[in-house]
Amino acid sequence: MTMFAASVPHLAGRLNSPSLVAASARASAVAQTRNVSSSPYGRTHVWKHRQRQLPKPFVPQFPQRVIRADGSTFTHYTTSPRSVIRLTRDTTNNPLWNASKWMAESEEEDVVTGRLGRFNRRFDGLGGHGQDVDWMSEATGEELAKAVEEAEKKLGE
Known part of the structure; x- marks a missing residue:
């Protein structure tokens, strides 16, 4: 008999009853998971860490030589098991x-x-294709030499 049963004589017969033994067995099975969280926020944000059902899939990568229409080749890696591919276009x-x-x-x-x-193509008919560029010819030859002489005279004064 436990100390508690000895101190309370009217409960002594009930502590060994079959229903109490079954209840304590259920309590020991349930005691593996906590019903009360130690977090101040409760159990709503605490997630059980479960293992994944299946491992992450392994995607095979095969080397593939690509031969272009002009004859040049390059190698790249793909999930297709074909080792050579010839392109016509x-x-x-x-x-x-x-x-x-x-x-x-x-x-x-x-x-x-x-x-x-x-x-x-957009501005084809609007003109401006070198039609009115005669003003550029004014600054060539003799007129350019005259302008340079006049500028030197003014700087020399």
Whole structure:
């Protein structure tokens, strides 16, 4: 008999009852997890750390040699198990990537494509293509020499 049962004689018979023994067995099984958190915020923010169900997947990376249409090759790593891939259409022979190759060879690429080509197409009929540049010829030859002499005279005075 325990000390508690000896001090309280009317509970002595109840402490050894089968229901109390079963309750204490359940309590010992439940005692493995805490019902009360030591955190001042309660148990709502405390997470149980569980192991992952499956390990993270391993993604295989295979080296792959790519042979382009012009014959150049490079190696890159991919999940495809094919070791060699031959391209028939790539950036070297596609008209969307190389517009100058499919246009007249006499035209320069910048004139036709890109920002300069877009600018020229947009403002094509507005003029300004060197039509009124006669004022530039005034500063050449004799007139330039006269202007230099006049400037030297004024500086010399």
